[in-house]
Amino acid sequence: MTLETQSIHSPMIAKLETLMRLTDEERRAVSELPMNVRELREDHDIVREGDRPSQACLLIEGFAHRYQAMGDGRRQIMSFHVPGDIPDLLSLHLSVMDHNLGTLAPSKCGFISHQNLQALMRAHPRIGDAFWRDTLIDGAIFRAWLAGIGRRNAYARIAHLLCELITRMRAVGLQNGNSVRLPLTQEEIGDALGLSTVHVNRVVQQLRADGLITWHTKVLTVNDFEELKRAGEFDPTYLHLRNQAVAAAA
DSSP: HHHHHHHHHHHHHHHHHHHSOOOOHHHHHHHHOOOEEEOOOOOOOEEOOOOOOEEEEEEEOOEEEEEEETTTTTTEEEEEOOOOOOOOOOOGGSSSSSSEEEESSSEEEEOOOOOHHHHHHHHHHHHHHHHHHHHHHHHHHHHHHHHHHHOHHHHHHHHHHHHHHHHHHHHHOOOBTTTEEEEOOOHHHHHHOOOHHHHHHHHHHHHTTTTSSEEETTEEEEEEEHHHHHHHTGGGGOOOOHHHHHOOOO
């Protein structure tokens, strides 16, 4: 296995390790998974509503989102995805896409045929269990977002989202100290949380003024994670990380 192959598969291994402890044999099997790697520009649709994909997409580098396009041109973002995620894993069992998946930043993606994924799961059933667990966690994230949009004010919604993304990125080794690279615009946050861009801007400025965050040139620094958790009523239990110490750490 070359260093290049190792780096391409590393995000997938890191993500699976948040779900279960891989054996050496399982880690080797993932590292040998055939993958067609492509560099994608920002705002590129990876798969569209109505498509019938025969492959799934591993996000190796960059940032992605799951969204639904409205008839008037607006969009509802339903999830954000970080390296290691396979956001369209559900296409293994749902033949027609009922939403869109696109990049939010220049991204590197690995496309894995359904046939190869199914062969991997047959040979290593525990990896199949991990994929199943991952889709269940997707459902838990949807429920947490729904509760936030329905019952939290804008300040708490945004604080909760930032806590979630920081926790997920920390779990796969994408944190640098208390900072993460977060290439989200205020419009994209608004499209995810049902807020206007003006309202998002006002809340982000307040979070800065309160000393909780610094956000500059797409790098988010959390100055007080415990206070940000309190502000967002954030409990990481719904992320079901194998190592809950990672989720709880400031």
